[in-house]
Amino acid sequence: MxxxxxxxxxxxxxxxxxxxxxxxxxxxxxxxxxxxxxxxxxxxxxxxxxxxxxxxxxxxxxxxxxxxxxxxxxxxxxxxxxxxxxxxxxxxxxxxxxxxxGSDEHEPLEDMETGTVILMVGVNGSGKTTSTAKLTHYLQRYDRSVYLAAADTFRAAAIDQLRIWGERVKARVVAHQQDADPSAVVFDAVKAAQQRGVDFVIVDTAGRLHTKFNLMEELQKIKRVAQKSNPDARVVSLLVLDATTGQNAILQAKSFLQTVDVDGIILSKLDGTAKGGVAFSVYNELKVPIWYIGTGEKIDDFAPFNHLEFVNALFETR
Amino acid sequence: MFEALSDRLNDIFTGLRGKGTLTERDVDTAMREIRLSLLEADVNFKVVKSFVARVKERCIGAEVMQSLTPGQQVVKVVHEELLATLGEAARLELSNTPPSIILLAGLQGSGKTTTAAKLALALRKQGHHPLMAALDVYRPAAIDQLISLGKQLNIPVYSEGSKADPVQIAANAVQEARKNANTVVILDTAGRLHIDEAMMTELQHIEQRVKPHEVLLVADAMTGQDAVHAAEEFHRAVSITGMILTKMDGDARGGAALSIRQVTGVPIKYMGTGEKTDALEVFHPDRLAQRILGMGDVLSLIEKAQEQISEDDAKKLEKKMRTATFNLDDFLNQMRQIRKMGPLTQLVELIPGMRGAMKQMGGAPDMNDKEVKRIEAIITSMTRQERQNPSIIDGSRRRRIAKGSGTTVQDVNQLLNQFKEMQKMMKQLTSGKMRLPKGFPGK
Known part of the structure; x- marks a missing residue:
C-alpha cells in the first residue's frame, strides 16, 4: 500500500x-x-x-x-x-x-526542451492571466527562462494586466496593440524567444466561451502559427479551469480538447470552498489529466496536482 | 451531451402507455430522472431535494396520473415549478433623488467589470447619466480595464489609482456624481472569495459608507454546487438586492441561478449574453427554465443566426426561395454563413426534439470542413453562367469542373443532384406543402 x-x-x-x-x-x-x-x-x-x-x-x-x-x-x-x-x-x-x-505521471513542464510554447486557454474569468504569472514563477524556480506573449488583444487592459505581472516576475512580455491579431503576437514572441534561446514562451490567450465557433477557430490558428513559427518547438496546451465550475466543465474541456488538443488542466481557485470535484468527472469522461492547481492570490500559490496526495488529503481528518 | 429531460421522460412513459393509470412507482422513476437532470444542470442538491418533493406531490394528483401523455404532463409540472421558483424578472430599484448607487459584488472572474460597463450602457439608453467607479485596487490593470471600457462607451469613470482605499474611493465617487449631476453611480468592486474575512469586511464598509440602493451579486452561470455558499455569504455580509447572471451565451444550463434564487430569495435582474457591451438582457425566467430542463434554447439559435445573417440577406434569400431563383452562388453563400455559426451538430443540439430525431436517423448529417471545402472548390470552378443556371452543365462541362476543382465527375454529379433536391424542397416549403417536424417551435 x-x-x-x-x-x-x-x-x-x-x-x-x-x-x-x-x-x-x-x-x-x-x-x-x-x-x-x-x-x-x-x-x-x-x-x-x-x-x-x-x-x-x-x-x-x-x-x-x-x-x-x-x-x-x-x-x-x-x-x-x-x-x-x-x-x-x-x-x-x-x-x-x-x-x-488515473496516473499522475506526465512529463514535468520544467523538464521540457528549450523552445517549448505553452498555450494558456480557457473560458472568460477562469484565471488564465494569473495562472500564466504563477506558472512563469514556477518555471523560473527551476532556472528556466520565460517569455510571455500577450495574446489577449480583445479584453480591455488585458495586455496591461500581463505587463504588470511581467514586471513582477521579471519576464519579458511580447505585446502588440489592443485588437491586434493574436497570432501575430505569438509569432513575434516565438521568434524572439528562439533567437535568444529562451526556454519557454507562455501564451496568455483571450478568454473565450467554448461554444463560440469563430473564437475557437482563432485559437486553432494561434496554435498553428505557434507551431509554424518554430517547427521544432513543442506546443503544449493547458486548459485553465475554475474549480468552482459545475458540470459545464466537461463540455468546456471537451471543446477545448477538440480545438487545441489540451495536454493538461490547471485547476484554479481551489482556495475557496469549492471542492474541485469536477476534476473527477473531467478525467472520468475525457481522460484529460489535471497538471497543476492554483491555491490563492499570491504568486507562489501554485503546485503540481498530485492525485494520490489530493485524494489522501481529502480523506485526512486530523 | 445531456439528454433532454423530456426525451428521457418520454422514454420512461412510452413503455407504460396502454396500461391505464400510472402507479406511484412509475412516478418515482420519473422523479429520479428529474433529480438527475437537475443535478446535471448544477442545481444545488438540497434545492433539488425540496424541488423534487414539490413536483412529486403535484404529479400524484389526477392531472398526471390519468393523462394519456404522462411524460409531457410531468415536464409541464416541472416547468411550472421552475418558473415559480425563478420568479418574475425584477427591475432595478433606483432612488427618486439621484444619484442612485449600484454596488456590484462577486467572486473573482464572475464578470463584474464587464457587467459594470454593460449596465452603464443600458442605463444610459434609458436616459440616465451614469458614472462608473473603479474600486478594484487589487487585480493588476483592473482600473485600466474599466477606464478603457468607459472610453469606448464615452461614459465617465471615477478612479484614484491602485493605492487608494476602496471605501474612500466609493464615497468620493458619489460626491463626484453629485457634482457632475450623474444620475447613477456604478461601483465596480474587486472580486473576492466569500471566506476572505478581510475582503468581506471591506465590502461591508463600502456598503455602510455609501448606502447603495442596489447591491447586485454578479454570478457566473457555469458555477457548480458551491454557488449557494458564496451567495449566502455575500447576502449575509451586504444584503443583496438582486443577481446578474453572466456568461449565459455559453452552454451552461445555469442551475446555480435557481439554487441562489431559492436559497437567498434574491431576484434575478439581468443576464449577460455576450462579450460585447450591449449584450445585457433583462432576465427571462422562461428561457432559463427551458435551459435547466435541457430542452434546448431556440431563442439562442435564432440569436446565433442573427449574429451571422443580416436582415437584408435573409430577406433576399427568402425572396429567392419564393421565386425559385435560388442558384449555386446563393447555395455557396448560404453554406458559408451556416458554417460561421458553428458545427451543424452543435446547432442541432439547440433545437428541441431534434436530438431524438437525429438519434433515430443515426446521427447528424456530417458536414465537415473537408466536405465544405470540396463543395466550395467545385462551385468556384464553375463559370458565372453555370452557377446561375446549373441546367446548362453538360458532360464536358462536368469534366472541366471536376478537373478544375481537383475532384471527380462523380463528386460534381453528387453536388448537382443535392442542389436539385434542395431546390425541390424549397419549392415545397414555400408553397406550404411540407410540414415542420413535430415538436418544432411555434406550435
Whole structure:
C-alpha cells in the first residue's frame, strides 16, 4: 500500500508542495470529505450510508453519474471482499477515487526542451492571466527562462494586466496593440524567444466561451502559427479551469480538447470552498489529466496536482 | 451531451402507455430522472431535494396520473415549478433623488467589470447619466480595464489609482456624481472569495459608507454546487438586492441561478449574453427554465443566426426561395454563413426534439470542413453562367469542373443532384406543402 501511494520525487519542492496542497484542501477536508470519513467510522454500513455518500460527492461537484459509479464500485468491493470495518470501506472508496483520476505521471513542464510554447486557454474569468504569472514563477524556480506573449488583444487592459505581472516576475512580455491579431503576437514572441534561446514562451490567450465557433477557430490558428513559427518547438496546451465550475466543465474541456488538443488542466481557485470535484468527472469522461492547481492570490500559490496526495488529503481528518 | 429531460421522460412513459393509470412507482422513476437532470444542470442538491418533493406531490394528483401523455404532463409540472421558483424578472430599484448607487459584488472572474460597463450602457439608453467607479485596487490593470471600457462607451469613470482605499474611493465617487449631476453611480468592486474575512469586511464598509440602493451579486452561470455558499455569504455580509447572471451565451444550463434564487430569495435582474457591451438582457425566467430542463434554447439559435445573417440577406434569400431563383452562388453563400455559426451538430443540439430525431436517423448529417471545402472548390470552378443556371452543365462541362476543382465527375454529379433536391424542397416549403417536424417551435 505504501508503495502504491508513493509519489514521483522532486525533493526540493516536495514539502512545499504538500503544504500548498494541504492548504488548498483544508476547507474541503473540514467540510464534505471529513464527513465522508466520519460516515465510515460509524460501525454499521446501511443503505442510507451509501446514499449520503453519493450526495456528498455530488455536493463536491463530482457529478451525479461519476458519483454513482464511484459509490457503486466501492460498494461492490465491500460486498465481494466481505469487508466489515469502516476503515476498509473507506480505503475502497479512496482507491476508486484515485483510479478515476488515473496516473499522475506526465512529463514535468520544467523538464521540457528549450523552445517549448505553452498555450494558456480557457473560458472568460477562469484565471488564465494569473495562472500564466504563477506558472512563469514556477518555471523560473527551476532556472528556466520565460517569455510571455500577450495574446489577449480583445479584453480591455488585458495586455496591461500581463505587463504588470511581467514586471513582477521579471519576464519579458511580447505585446502588440489592443485588437491586434493574436497570432501575430505569438509569432513575434516565438521568434524572439528562439533567437535568444529562451526556454519557454507562455501564451496568455483571450478568454473565450467554448461554444463560440469563430473564437475557437482563432485559437486553432494561434496554435498553428505557434507551431509554424518554430517547427521544432513543442506546443503544449493547458486548459485553465475554475474549480468552482459545475458540470459545464466537461463540455468546456471537451471543446477545448477538440480545438487545441489540451495536454493538461490547471485547476484554479481551489482556495475557496469549492471542492474541485469536477476534476473527477473531467478525467472520468475525457481522460484529460489535471497538471497543476492554483491555491490563492499570491504568486507562489501554485503546485503540481498530485492525485494520490489530493485524494489522501481529502480523506485526512486530523 | 445531456439528454433532454423530456426525451428521457418520454422514454420512461412510452413503455407504460396502454396500461391505464400510472402507479406511484412509475412516478418515482420519473422523479429520479428529474433529480438527475437537475443535478446535471448544477442545481444545488438540497434545492433539488425540496424541488423534487414539490413536483412529486403535484404529479400524484389526477392531472398526471390519468393523462394519456404522462411524460409531457410531468415536464409541464416541472416547468411550472421552475418558473415559480425563478420568479418574475425584477427591475432595478433606483432612488427618486439621484444619484442612485449600484454596488456590484462577486467572486473573482464572475464578470463584474464587464457587467459594470454593460449596465452603464443600458442605463444610459434609458436616459440616465451614469458614472462608473473603479474600486478594484487589487487585480493588476483592473482600473485600466474599466477606464478603457468607459472610453469606448464615452461614459465617465471615477478612479484614484491602485493605492487608494476602496471605501474612500466609493464615497468620493458619489460626491463626484453629485457634482457632475450623474444620475447613477456604478461601483465596480474587486472580486473576492466569500471566506476572505478581510475582503468581506471591506465590502461591508463600502456598503455602510455609501448606502447603495442596489447591491447586485454578479454570478457566473457555469458555477457548480458551491454557488449557494458564496451567495449566502455575500447576502449575509451586504444584503443583496438582486443577481446578474453572466456568461449565459455559453452552454451552461445555469442551475446555480435557481439554487441562489431559492436559497437567498434574491431576484434575478439581468443576464449577460455576450462579450460585447450591449449584450445585457433583462432576465427571462422562461428561457432559463427551458435551459435547466435541457430542452434546448431556440431563442439562442435564432440569436446565433442573427449574429451571422443580416436582415437584408435573409430577406433576399427568402425572396429567392419564393421565386425559385435560388442558384449555386446563393447555395455557396448560404453554406458559408451556416458554417460561421458553428458545427451543424452543435446547432442541432439547440433545437428541441431534434436530438431524438437525429438519434433515430443515426446521427447528424456530417458536414465537415473537408466536405465544405470540396463543395466550395467545385462551385468556384464553375463559370458565372453555370452557377446561375446549373441546367446548362453538360458532360464536358462536368469534366472541366471536376478537373478544375481537383475532384471527380462523380463528386460534381453528387453536388448537382443535392442542389436539385434542395431546390425541390424549397419549392415545397414555400408553397406550404411540407410540414415542420413535430415538436418544432411555434406550435
Amino acid at each position: 505504501k508503495n502504491l501511494f508513493r509519489r514521483r520525487s522532486t525533493p526540493e519542492v516536495t514539502e512545499e508542495e504538500r503544504e500548498q496542497i494541504d492548504h488548498a484542501v483544508q476547507k474541503t477536508k473540514d467540510g464534505v470529505f471529513n464527513r465522508i470519513s466520519d460516515l465510515f467510522r460509524e460501525s454499521v454500513i446501511t443503505e442510507d450510508t451509501w446514499d449520503e455518500l453519493e450526495e456528498l460527492l455530488i455536493q463536491a461537484d463530482v457529478g451525479p453519474v461519476t458519483a454513482s459509479t464511484l459509490v457503486e464500485s466501492a460498494r461492490k468491493d465491500v460486498e465481494r471482499e466481505e469487508l466489515h470495518t469502516s476503515v476498509e470501506a473507506e480505503t475502497a472508496l479512496r482507491r476508486h477515487m484515485v483510479e478515476v483520476l
